[in-house]
Amino acid sequence: MRDDNSALLNNDLLKNRRVLVIIPAFNEEPNLPGIVGRIRQFAGVDVIVINDGSEDATSAVAREAGANVIDLPFNLGIGGAVQTGYLFAYKNNYDVAIQVDADGQHNPEDLLQIIGPVLRGEADMVLGSRYVAKTGYKTPLARKMGMVVFSAVVSLITRQPLKDTTSGYRAVSKRVIKFFVNNYPTDYPEVEALVLLKKSGFSIREVPVTMAPREYGRSSITPIRSVYYMIKVLLAIFMNLLRVHKKEA
């Protein structure tokens, strides 16, 4: 995989293309330096950490690790934080933006696989998926059930098989960056964003990636929240079906 990456890096694709990695972070002090360091190994890729009102030293450790940091004045939640990254990408004229979770679940080694189709103009969004091919990730049962439901619903609506709809590892094109500046869901945005993009005429591709369990800390999804998560996301998807979407692409 390493060889593939360096081949891609030397490829013309990345030349004169501005690539931004967006890392939303809320109290991720222990995980951040590692992930930032691993991403910075890729030459020509900028990293912006969106510090979403953390109470720990997230901002300081991210800066120390060499990332650009945007400190939000208070906690906006994952959707608002990620959208800040897209706003920054838009204002600074980036060609591709990639979302990466701060918790170390996403392997930076897969980065170029994910941005490849976007750079080649083959897809407007590329989704890094745990389930397209057999990978090392073991999903907790409750989470698995929710994901099966989301996958079924989203695949039905978008008329395209999409497996890992909750994956936060995704790359988008310049047109999608512009679209996300004004259209991005607030909480639990991952699934809804897919429906929104597809309904607005953008293309999505899913590529297999390997995911590791979180390094430190806990996932924000607790049992009570997961019920709210299910209902909120399904309602949001349903509402998207009732809306008239302007075709952007």
Add this chain to the structure above:
Amino acid sequence: MINIFLFSALFSLGFLVIVLELVRSKRLKEQYSLLWLFVGGIMLTLTLWRGLIERLAEQLGIFYAPSLLFIVGILFSFALILHYSVIISRIHNQNVRLAQEIGVLNKKLEDLYESVNRGEKIENNPVDSY
């Protein structure tokens, strides 16, 4: 004799006066006062025009006419609360965008300070205004 009709009439009237005074003194915006004025007007009409409420109650099969007032009042309260949920949602969205813009601006300011400290020439970036 104080009965529910007299009480309602005085209350509705006082209510309308308070709403108007809040608008006059600019403590309540005109667009948010309209629904309140409408509520006050309806309550006052129903209270004063006794025949109307009794006829309506009879039509609806309500035995005790003044209870129609309560129903109308409660329904309007729901409408108002919904109205506020809509306003809160809008303010929420604006608040999020403001926080995002502040974050991006602070980052830009930081970068500018750095450029200045390095002695670089600052150029106006057309992307700034979008």
